[in-house]
Amino acid sequence: MSDHDDLSGPDLATSSSGVPVDVLDGDIVGPRPGDTGGQGRLPRMAAALIGVGAVAVAGLLWLLGLGLLPAVLLGYVAFLVAFPVWSLAVENRRKATDRLVTVLVWTAFALAMIPLGSLIWTVVRRGAPAISVGFLTDDLSGRALIEGTGGIAMALAGTVLVTVIAAIIAIPIGVLTAVWLVEYGKGSRLATVITFLVDVMTGIPSIVAGLFAFAFFQVVLGAPLPRLAVGGGVALALLMIPTVVRAVEEMLKLVPDDLREASYALGVPKWRTIVKVVLPTAVAGIVTGVTLAIARVAGETAPLLLIVGTAYTTNWNPFDGAVSTLPTFIYGSLNRTGGQYGAAWTDAVWGAALVLIVIVMALNVVARVIGSVFAPKTK
Amino acid sequence: MAKSIDVSDVNIYYGDFLAVEGVNMTIRAKSVTAFIGPSGCGKSTVLRSLNRMHEVIPGARVEGKIVVDGQDLYAPEVDPVAVRRQVGMVFQRPNPFPTMSIYENVISGLRLNSKRMNKSTADGVVEKSLRGANLWNEVKDRLNKPGAGLSGGQQQRLCIARAIAVQPDVLLMDEPCSALDPISTSAIEDLIHELKSDYTIVIVTHNMQQAARVSDETGFFNLKATGEPGRLVEFNPTKKMFSNPDESATEAYISGRFG
Numbered sequence: 179m180s181d182h183d184d185l186s187g188p189d190l191a192t193s194s195s196g197v198p199v200d201v202l203d204g205d206i207v208g209p210r211p212g213d214t215g216g217q218g219r220l221p222r223m224a225a226a227l228i229g230v231g232a233v234a235v236a237g238l239l240w241l242l243g244l245g246l247l248p249a250v251l252l253g254y255v256a257f258l259v260a261f262p263v264w265s266l267a268v269e270n271r272r273k274a275t276d277r278l279v280t281v282l283v284w285t286a287f288a289l290a291m292i293p294l295g296s297l298i299w300t301v302v303r304r305g306a307p308a309i310s311v312g313f314l315t316d317d318l319s320g321r322a323l324i325e326g327t328g329g330i331a332m333a334l335a336g337t338v339l340v341t342v343i344a345a346i347i348a349i350p351i352g353v354l355t356a357v358w359l360v361e362y363g364k365g366s367r368l369a370t371v372i373t374f375l376v377d378v379m380t381g382i383p384s385i386v387a388g389l390f391a392f393a394f395f396q397v398v399l400g401a402p403l404p405r406l407a408v409g410g411g412v413a414l415a416l417l418m419i420p421t422v423v424r425a426v427e428e429m430l431k432l433v434p435d436d437l438r439e440a441s442y443a444l445g446v447p448k449w450r451t452i453v454k455v456v457l458p459t460a461v462a463g464i465v466t467g468v469t470l471a472i473a474r475v476a477g478e479t480a481p482l483l484l485i486v487g488t489a490y491t492t493n494w495n496p497f498d499g500a501v502s503t504l505p506t507f508i509y510g511s512l513n514r515t516g517g518q519y520g521a522a523w524t525d526a527v528w529g530a531a532l533v534l535i536v537i538v539m540a541l542n543v544v545a546r547v548i549g550s551v552f553a554p555k556t557k
Numbered sequence: 558m559a560k561s562i563d564v565s566d567v568n569i570y571y572g573d574f575l576a577v578e579g580v581n582m583t584i585r586a587k588s589v590t591a592f593i594g595p596s597g598c599g600k601s602t603v604l605r606s607l608n609r610m611h612e613v614i615p616g617a618r619v620e621g622k623i624v625v626d627g628q629d630l631y632a633p634e635v636d637p638v639a640v641r642r643q644v645g646m647v648f649q650r651p652n653p654f655p656t657m658s659i660y661e662n663v664i665s666g667l668r669l670n671s672k673r674m675n676k677s678t679a680d681g682v683v684e685k686s687l688r689g690a691n692l693w694n695e696v697k698d699r700l701n702k703p704g705a706g707l708s709g710g711q712q713q714r715l716c717i718a719r720a721i722a723v724q725p726d727v728l729l730m731d732e733p734c735s736a737l738d739p740i741s742t743s744a745i746e747d748l749i750h751e752l753k754s755d756y757t758i759v760i761v762t763h764n765m766q767q768a769a770r771v772s773d774e775t776g777f778f779n780l781k782a783t784g785e786p787g788r789l790v791e792f793n794p795t796k797k798m799f800s801n802p803d804e805s806a807t808e809a810y811i812s813g814r815f816g
């Protein structure tokens with residue numbers, strides 16, 4: 179050991195002294211004198227400097243009478259050209275390419291973020307003023323409108339009711355299907371067929387799920403126009419099951435076979451191995467996947483329009499009567515934004531949209547938190 | 558507790574593929590038996606057939622008799638789950654349960670089989686098993702920490718503790734040291750020496766020095782030719798095997814002049 183240390187000591191020293199020391203100081207701008215061999219390095223502020231230059235170019239063009247959009251585009255092109263060219267002059271070809279591609283990737287990212295940012299900004303700006311305690315606790319019955327402000331309580335209740343029914347139906351079916359596919363049916367013909375059908379189900383248009391639920395309850399209840407929350411739950415469950423199966427299947431596949439074998443070797447039967455070893459090991463991913471599936475269906479509109487109808491009062495009875503959910507409320511209220519009380523309806527729509535986005539985001543956050551809480555620990 | 562194993566005329570198949578052919582041997586109780594041989598010759602397959610673990614792979618089956626304590630493991634009325642309670646196994650890669658603490662890992666064989674026991678009995682089993690696996694002194698202050706946080710060698714000893722906590726008659730080890738460093742390996746080898754007094758141990762190893770160090774008897778497996786099934790070439794006391802083997806193929810393999 180000590181011999182090795184003695185040998186490596188001076189070795190390291192020479193190599194570290196041989197490496198050229200990086201110049202990161204912000205005050206050195208442009209190529210250094212006598213630096214032609216591609217050994218240089220752009221200052222840290224290079225991107226910002228060129229960015230300022232590009233903005234200046236765009237502003238100048240705008241002042242010269244060019245339209246705003248062409249001016250911004252030309253400024254961007256100036257940035258896209260100048261940055262790699264500067265890099266090519268100071269650094270080398272490989273780094274110049276790297277900088278060019280970095281700029282392009284950031285551009286794609288920014289373009290993708292624009293609609294999202296704009297959507298959230300608009301919904302918050304227009305929806306936030308509408309939100310008040312009354313907005314969340316009142317419904318739209320005549321009494322609420324006379325005595326208070328009126329609000330979306332019935333739609334909140336309906337969203338919770340329909341989503342919970344969908345989850346109660348879809349989670350057991352989805353989880354058990356995935357367990358069967360991974361633990362029992364692996365490689366069998368039936369498993370291949372089921373996997374194919376699940377893939378097909380993933381692609382079902384949501385309106386078709388609504389039609390199925392509508393037709394199903396027409397036959398079961400004998401009513402020409404069934405209106406009930408359970409129907410909405412069935413329609414959403416139909417959309418949720420393939421998502422749950424897929425998510426849980428992937429998580430179960432990640433559980434190493436080593437653990438199953440370890441359990442079998444202890445004389446543990448297969449079903450106990452699944453319940454006590456495989457599922458707990460994968461529980462973080464399973465809960466995350468299921469929560470995301472719930473968030474996904476909570477915002478569904480089309481199937482619910484067919485089967486749950488619209489209501490202006492809170493209806494907690496899942497087996498009878500129309501219920502309102504946030505998406506169907508938003509859709510239904512859009513017809514009324516033009517009339518006498520148009521401004522109030524417009525506010526209500528933006529407010530409801532904000533509440534729906536907050537609910538879905540909250541579910542996503544909950545999924546992440548649960549995922550990290552349940553994840554196996556090593557410390 | 559420790560029991561001997563009689564293997565007679567065993568053929569092992571994966572589907573239609575005959576992997577191992579015509580194995581006959583007697584594994585003595587309270588001794589260490591090593592299986593050596595080149596990769597793919599069927600050592601691990603034979604080892605896994607001793608507690609019916611190879612059945613985990615779809616299509617795998619065994620012909621012939623494997624008798625432990627007068628009971629044929631492959632008799633139709635025998636439940637493979639019961640066999641595995643009697644014949645424990647330690648794997649090549651340490652595989653403690655990641656969701657469980659050290660304590661829970663040791664006791665998992667009992668807990669997972671929903672054996673009811675009070676706290677003091679459980680504590681006793683955990684301490685005895687960890688002592689048996691030479692791990693007690695290293696982990697006694699952090700029994701509630703996750704088993705996955707231990708070093709590789711400690712994890713492997715944790716797996717051995719887990720296997721002996723259910724008090725099997727036989728302990729199978731499938732290359733238990735191949736993922737470990739020399740210091741951990743020597744700790745496991747010392748442990749095998751101690752466990753010999755209570756258990757019948759069968760170990761598969763690629764390391765011939767290890768076979769010579771730890772085992773009382775050795776079986777040499779080889780393929781007749783590429784594509785042919787594996788077979789047991791020679792089964793003899795380790796001393797004889799490494800000094801004066803009966804077969805020239807064994808001599809060639811042990812001395813490194815193989816093929």
